[in-house]
Amino acid sequence: GILVVDLVGNMVSYNQRFLDMWQIADELARTKDEKLAMSSVLPQLRDPDDFVSKVRELYGDPAAEGFDVVEFKDGRFFERYSMAQRIDGEIVGRVWSFRDITQRRVADEALKASEARYRAAEQTQRAIVAGVIDAIITIDELGTVQSFNPAAERMFGWTAAEMIGGDVRKLMPQQFREKFAPERLGNVYSVGLRSEGTGMRRDGSEFPIDLALNRMPHPDR
Numbered sequence: 001g002i003l004v005v006d007l008v009g010n011m012v013s014y015n016q017r018f019l020d021m022w023q024i025a026d027e028l029a030r031t032k033d034e035k036l037a038m039s040s041v042l043p044q045l046r047d048p049d050d051f052v053s054k055v056r057e058l059y060g061d062p063a064a065e066g067f068d069v070v071e072f073k074d075g076r077f078f079e080r081y082s083m084a085q086r087i088d089g090e091i092v093g094r095v096w097s098f099r100d101i102t103q104r105r106v107a108d109e110a111l112k113a114s115e116a117r118y119r120a121a122e123q124t125q126r127a128i129v130a131g132v133i134d135a136i137i138t139i140d141e142l143g144t145v146q147s148f149n150p151a152a153e154r155m156f157g158w159t160a161a162e163m164i165g166g167d168v169r170k171l172m173p174q175q176f177r178e179k180f181a182p183e184r185l186g187n188v189y190s191v192g193l194r195s196e197g198t199g200m201r202r203d204g205s206e207f208p209i210d211l212a213l214n215r216m217p218h219p220d221r
Contacts, residue, residue, distance in 0.1 A: 001098040004085060007062065009034045012093060021078065021098055046071040058082050062091045069101070077105040142182045143168045157202030173200050 001018030005011055011032045019029055022041050029037060038055075042048040051070060058066045066082040078098045085093040135152035139145055145168050148160040156163075156171050163170075169177040176197055199209040 003096040003098075004093055005034055005096070006093040007091070009059065011037065018098065021100060044072050044074070046073050058094065062094070069105075070098075075106075076100065076102045137163075137168060137171075139168045143180055155201075156199065171199055173198055173206055 001021040002013075002015045003011065003018050004013045011029065011034050014029065018024075019026065022037075023044065024037050024040060028040060031037075038052075042051065045051050054066060054068060058064050063084050065084075066080070068080050070078045070080050072078075077100075079101050081097045081099075083095055084091045085095045133151055135155045136147075136149045137145060137152050138147040145163045145166050148158070148163040150160075152163075153159055158171075169180050172180070194210075194212045197209050197211045198206050200206050
């Protein structure tokens, strides 16, 4: 939406998109009176005082540029940009442009909410994992260790700091490592795995383990 005003605030020109976005009636726009048009706009806004304040600030400095986001009571969001209108280098008015970013803003808020839920679920999971007596290790699709709980530290003799980012296969004897090769992990994930096996401690000693491997779901899925 585009609006052009002169130095005293009269509406010089505008496009239909501007009228549609701001829900300004044609007969009101034809008066060219910006203050009258604004009186129909302000009740729509969540913070009309801030809107007016920024308009006055820019009108007080004809050469200034301005950019902000306007929020409506009905949930819409507009980007508002303003700059001086110049003819032959002389400032003769001001150009306002408005872009409806409601869908983008709603998508951004949904993404933030999803990320917050994921972080909360992750924190809850970490708290649960830290408190259990079983060794719980999470790995990515390549077998790289992502988390290593205290029970795993006690069982294998490695610290979480030493294991995170490393290969999970260092926790098992050589004869068992092929099953956890990156190219085979996808198949293991798809069907899950529960079996008896052998683990290997940091000092190289081996011990029997009951192994369960399952895919960890994303909290939004």
